[in-house]
Amino acid sequence: MVDPNSVNPVFESPITSTNSGSAGTSIGTSADQAALTLADESSLTKTLIRAEPRTKAERQLDVVFGASRLVDGVVISGQRPSEWLVIGEANDVSTFVDRIDREGHVSLVDHTHSRAMMRLTGLDASRVLEKVCSLDWSSEMTPNGAVVSASVAKVGCDIVRNDTFRHGSALASSAPTEVIPPSYWIACDRSFAQYLFDAILDAGQEFGLLPA
């Protein structure tokens, strides 16, 4: 007889990376140390908020479609009109989401388990993306903070260019921005995660892309 209270659930990332073992159980920092890396950040908490125009929630979120911002340790990503993804550590997201006004037509769905998330970082990150996605990754068209939805290696993804903050805090704010390499969060349906991770790694081989 199994004692239901004795079990200890462990979050399993959908991505098995050769360098990270059971990746996703913790967020590593080796991505910051290599020139071009792909890190599994699936374990970040993601909450989808949908709110109709002119609701208090919309004003609280204060991010337009196609943009993102860092606030109180979470990134608010304007994924689609009237739709935002709040990304961050569980406690930060929970705290933030609890403050969202529910007046009007507002809904929340926990996307932590629905969306896998990987971070592609490095000076050649956009060149890797050019091999798997048809969008223009130049800083004019996709600046830091930009949010897009696109097909990446034939998988529908939401991508946030997020150069300057990591894991809930700004990255070395004293560093000159020109030396901070571009960094992209790529979120996809969980079921595609391992395929996509492998496809991006394969595409990035010529630039020395490594799993973090």
Add this chain to the structure above:
Amino acid sequence: MSGEFKPSRLGPQSGEVIDRSATIRFTWDSKVMTGFAGDTIASALMANGVRIVSRSMKYHRPRGYMTADYWDPNGFVQVGDDPNVRSGHRLLEPGMTIDPQNVWPSLDHDVKAANGFVGRFLTAGFYYKTFIRPQRLWPAFEKVLSTFAPGGTVDLDTPHRLHDKRYAHPDVVVAGGGPAGMAAAIAAAEAGARVMLVEHEHHLGGHLLWGSDEDRALAAKMRDAADVAGVEILTDSTVTGRYEDNWVSIVQRNHPLAVERLIKARATSLVVAPGLIERPYVFAGNDKPGVMLSGAVRRMINMYAVKPGSRAVVLTANADGDAAVADLRDVGVEVARVVDARAGENVASANGPGRTVESVTLGDGTSIDCDLLVTAVGWTAPTSLLNMAADRPVYDATAARFFPGGPIDTVLSTGGLTGDGTVEQLVEHGRATGRLAAERSAVAKHRIQAHTARAAPVSGDEPAWPHDLRAALGRDPHPELFRSTTHGIVDFSEDVSSKDLVGAAAEGFDSVELLKRFTTATMGPSQGKLETVNTVAVLAEARGETIEEVGTTVWRPPYAPITLGALAGRIFEPVRVSSIQPWHEANGAVDILAGAWKRPEHYGDPAAEVMNTRTNVGIIDVTPLGKLDLQGPDVPKLLSQLYTNKWMQLPVGSVRYGIMCAEDGVVLDDGVTARLGDEHYLMTTTSSGAATIWEWAENWLQTEHPEWQVHVTPVTTGLCSINIAGPNSRTLLGRLCPDIDLDPDAFPYMHVRTGTVAGVDDCIAWRIGFTGELSYEIHVPSGYGLHVWNALLDAGADLGIKPFGLEAQRIMRLEKGHFIVGQDTDGLTKAPSTGLAPLIKLDKDDFAGKAELGWALDEFASAESKAPRLVAIQPTDPTVVPHEASQIVRAGTNEILGRITSSRMSPTLGRSICLGQVAIDAAAPGTMLTIVLADGTRTTAEVMARHAHFDPEGERLRG
């Protein structure tokens, strides 16, 4: 001339691109030879004395190098297992095995050359006319004629090589790396544009490379400047097409990792600077080895240090021909005669009883011994990329070539394509073009950026559109020289002669487009680069018209032929897996692909999996089941709109089954929806219908009822779904759910509860089933799916728990008589045919398909109804399992009454069972049907009273 000349390697030349310190061994036609790094196959072969490199397509005439570059129609060879390699372009590599193509028994003695003796019968359209009748012999004709097909051989065992793909968004793409193209690229980059410079050949510089030392110095300087300016330089790459909005396709052939890479570039401006392509001259014997174009001779001498002949006649109509004379003399080739076309002189034929040129007959009848005839009679302007931007070239008789028709805003041209001039003039025109392209790109980018939500903000108003203030290049007069007084080959790739064209014109093919298709002129691998203008000129001459009146054929993509590998590029084949997949793979699951999902079909014995589930308890991973989270006060309205039954009063904690129909009443999907809270629902769809139903729901919300407050969010893979089925399922689940009361009264059939499963919070448990057993479907956050799966297996060890796969599930659902949308229904199956007419509630407000279903129900009730019925069927012989899709016919006839839609051997019942669609007059219970089996024999079967073959009263699932 006596004795056949053999080309040879010259001493070092100041402009050579070969590295004499790097000797390369290779074989040609089984003979070992050597060349140098930097050699093309053509230059290496010529340096080894090879003059005949191929046989022509139709007549198998001996052919030698004519242009000695990418476009050479005579230079196709087999390199290892790689057929149709352009030897004028492909660089020599160590160990290459190079062979001639489509010759037998050898290049020197090819028996198919006998075609030449009957050549006068092989006129244009010969095949069309000769082999049209009798039609019954077409397969035989095909078999015989295919042996004459040109080209190399494909080894089907050749491993796939990597082809790659990338996207690019340069501000300016410059197609062509000659002086004007380089200048344009540098100027555009210096003006701040992101520039991609694409050169077809291996080196930037264009004709400067085989020009003077000063020319080469300029080319080198410009290459450096392009590097400094940050131009992305792609050599050995071709812009193969220009499409809407400057979508430009580029094939890169020299990528270090991939054999080819397709680049899909969205260029804000495109600069077309391909230079000019030297045109062959049409005269008798113009395809004999030893007849070369002036550019080919100059490339061979200056870039590859190859002596192309010992005694030459040069037909020249321009400065390039004159330069060829000088180059030949510089390397010790005797120039026996310069035939100056500008002075009215002409060449009538190239002669020789042997296979190569031995003499030339001039227009005045003079015969001159020689082993090399060089022609310089003008150029073709490769306006292809401009044509693809809707430009129609215009012929200028004074300059004897076509020019671009008119300006296009973001497609600019420069260089020889647009006019003549000194190198300095070409460079200046290129620079002006590059600046203009950059300025126009900046305006276009400003506009795009201002209208793109994610883009960085733009400053200021949109700049004014820059006008084209470039000074046009001049046009040098040039004699019109297309065909001599004799007939010769026009299309060297297809063996089409001027005589063929004249004959076709006489047959009435007076349009150049029709002439092209009838004769196949311009349709070979050269794609018109060498032969289009001559084709037009011969047709014009034959019809007594001008070239302007005849016009040209339209150049469509690709500019140069593309391999299928390049088009395929990097292959992406997404595969979806559930969070439990690692366990399936580690425990002997045999997978199938269902859509993009990889799923366990079984774990070795599906029949045993069925029996265990019916006896003990089984679990199946059903994560692919579509799941939609629905929130908002108007969810019941949406559900009522989508499903055919009623949804306004579904209590919290309840689950309801429904079918969805399209507007035409055809079954679209089915599934269950649970009410989790006052304004919170969870809908399940079929696995394959998940995306369709999400889109269907959004379509209703966004276009028909935007006033409804409903948020639909797909959560298919956010929730890992496990079905627990079998008599022991309640006991098993009870061991892992401390906060869900599983008592049948507290948690009855078709209800839903939320709670903790195996320590995982926020799980959803439905009491439903597809197998006919007492069963629960649990949905857990996917990150914990594998944990819950393992916990179930651990907790159920003493209950006989076993996993089961899709096949066992299919068997059990068929035993229970559940239909599968898309298998037991098709694109014509309306809801009443499935036996679910009671679920169609015409007394509710509008719903999808209501009108059509009303008519369908009336029609269904009619005695004359033609609508099929879905019925359960059992073969008389219980060991016979008809294949799915087997036809059901009326006994003793071939009249089709329907088909078997599902069939299996039932391990529970020990007999074969089926579902099938049959006509109304064969659908009554007890009706005996005749089924045509796969081997053509027939068997009988009985229509059953109910869909369920097993437990029709549902006692087990309600237990």
